[in-house]
Amino acid sequence: MRVLVTEKIADGGLQRLRDAGHEVDVQEGLTPEELVATIPGAHALIIRSATQVTASVLAAGTDLIAVGRAGIGLDNVDVAAATECGVMVVNAPQSNTLSAAEHTMALLLAQARNVPQASEALKAGRWERSKWTGVELSDKTLGIIGLGRIGKLVAQRALAFGMKLV
Numbered sequence: 001m002r003v004l005v006t007e008k009i010a011d012g013g014l015q016r017l018r019d020a021g022h023e024v025d026v027q028e029g030l031t032p033e034e035l036v037a038t039i040p041g042a043h044a045l046i047i048r049s050a051t052q053v054t055a056s057v058l059a060a061g062t063d064l065i066a067v068g069r070a071g072i073g074l075d076n077v078d079v080a081a082a083t084e085c086g087v088m089v090v091n092a093p094q095s096n097t098l099s100a101a102e103h104t105m106a107l108l109l110a111q112a113r114n115v116p117q118a119s120e121a122l123k124a125g126r127w128e129r130s131k132w133t134g135v136e137l138s139d140k141t142l143g144i145i146g147l148g149r150i151g152k153l154v155a156q157r158a159l160a161f162g163m164k165l166v
Contacts, residue, residue: 002063004042006051009070024131037058042156046070055081071095094149099151105161112137138162 001042005014017024027038032052039045039061046068047053053067058081067077069091082089110116113134121128141164144151155165 001043002041003037003044003046005046006035007046007048007070009046009048013070032057039064044068049073051076053077053082058085058087058120060083060084061087066090096147097153100150101157104150104154105157108142108158112140126150139164141166 001021002025003017005024005028005122006025007028012024014024014026023043025038025042027034030038030051032054035051035057036116039057041063042061043063044066045051045053045061045064054075055078058064058078064085064087064115066088067082067090069077069089069120072091072093072095074089074091079089114132118128121132137158138161142158143166144155144158147155158165
């Protein structure tokens with residue numbers, strides 16, 4: 001089975017495909033025209049967010065069984081055209097939820113503790129420890145708009161810091 005990969009994915013993921021006996025064809029940075037010319041003979045297409053999987057791409061991929069989006073959204077895939085062609089479209093809805101929640105907490109901590117300002121002062125040779133003490137997150141109130149996958153993880157982490165939630 002030929003798997004066409006048009007954007008960077010982890011080397012470990014490519015190796016798993018090879019170990020499963022697939023022919024992995026990595027061709028990053030294809031133009032839409034090059035993708036249409038390259039996709040014939042591919043049984044699966046793995047993309048991220050830059051590759052546009054249009055009706056013309058799907059029509060050219062006559063052997064295509066599946067399109068895999070290494071990420072959450074499918075806005076770059078014509079799902080209706082894929083369905084018409086009998087091509088399964090899958091994504092990775094949990095792919096960056098933990099990273100996004102952890103990044104949110106990192107930004108909260110950086111803001112509360114004046115990390116960027118203190119870092120710049122230190123790089124400039126100024127040790128101004130008392131100026132950048134900041135505040136603790138404990139007992140502070142955090143408003144979270146939306147408790148989807150990421151919001152729930154942020155809420156759990158905020159509670160672990162002793163924050164109040166609204």
